[in-house]
Amino acid sequence: MTEDRSLPLRERKRLRTRRALADTALRMFSEKGFEATTLDELVDAVEVSKSTFFRAFPAKEAVAIEAEAELWSAYLAALRERRFSGLVLGELRDALAGAAAALGPGWDERYLATRRLVLTAPALLAYVEHHRTGVEREVVACLAAKLGLDPDDLRLHVLAELTTTAWSVSGRDWVRRDGEGGRAALIRRLEGAFQAVPAALHLSAGD
Amino acid sequence: MTEDRSLPLRERKRLRTRRALADTALRMFSEKGFEATTLDELVDAVEVSKSTFFRAFPAKEAVAIEAEAELWSAYLAALRERRFSGLVLGELRDALAGAAAALGPGWDERYLATRRLVLTAPALLAYVEHHRTGVEREVVACLAAKLGLDPDDLRLHVLAELTTTAWSVSGRDWVRRDGEGGRAALIRRLEGAFQAVPAALHLSAGD
């Protein structure tokens, strides 16, 4: 995880400054607050120029949620190379759980810090929502291709959203308990959440 | 719709500038593009100050999606004063359909223009997503209170999201067909979408 020896030198350097930015940002934002920390302070601390920052990240918000982005990027990769059989919802659940399990060590702490940070900055919350919607779009496109369905098929959108929602709610609980039990506990929560999904449709107001 | 005679004069004036801003913004953004139109140009055209703009709207994006905001605001109001019985999903569907049906005349055209605009500006898309997530939060809170459930109950989140997703997909189709059939057609599409929801869970990859 520290370094990928096979990559060209240039790429390794790029990734190194990228990680330096993400790590420093997470620390500074957590200490001083997201809005109170300016980009100038961040790039100063990492000793790169603002230009370099915007070549690595599209927005100030993006550098704060690297851990979140890594998860969804791994999830998408897992989905794309997966062979589907049986219930699609189950496949999505397994792809997400597998992706989370396979992330590098130390991801847990970074993700916990990220989620905590998101709770303190409305702009970050909006950005995470937006990011997840983008993921859902790609999931729908991927499923449509694999299953030979229309990308506008409502069922695909529902399935894609159910998955991110299950993650979101599971993660919220996990963070509330300070990430107790680490990543394994988070994934267990996720699988529990998926079991509860079908019950939603039959929920009835029977006082 | 033009004016509510019972309100205090001050409030009427506020609403008038608000509408003027929203209408002019929708026109200018549609003509010149969202990003190409600056706030200064907008407030200049309406002859108010930038201060006044930000007292009426929290962001440049917000003024562009007034029609969208009106819908969800009416939906929330309908939900809150509704008595629930039977399947919750059906109640949500009826509340949303009813709210859409009850909006003032001319809303159709404004909403159509809004959705078209959103397709051209990524920032607007992000803002709409964010706005809808806020609505879902309030729906969850409302349902939790009415049904005596935990606001973290996954089923509530699922139900809230299904509703906005059904609307979103229905609306996309409707816009693609240039709003043919007006609001009635949009609502018919919405109800069709709801019927297709349960099928999502059982979707299976059976090639």
Next chain:
DNA sequence: ATTCAAACGAGACTGAGTGTCATTATGGCC
């Protein structure tokens, strides 16, 4: 008419994000 509060206008100010251009570092090739 007077008074009070709330909305308004004007303008300075912060900071994110973009565009340009000169400089520097890298990788491929002789």
Next chain:
DNA sequence: GGCCATAATGACACTCAGTCTCGTTTGAAT
């Protein structure tokens, strides 16, 4: 090892959204 094309970088000016302050206006109530 030296050389060249090219891509990343840094420095800097610029635009514009959004905030803040403060003095002025306007509607409402007595």
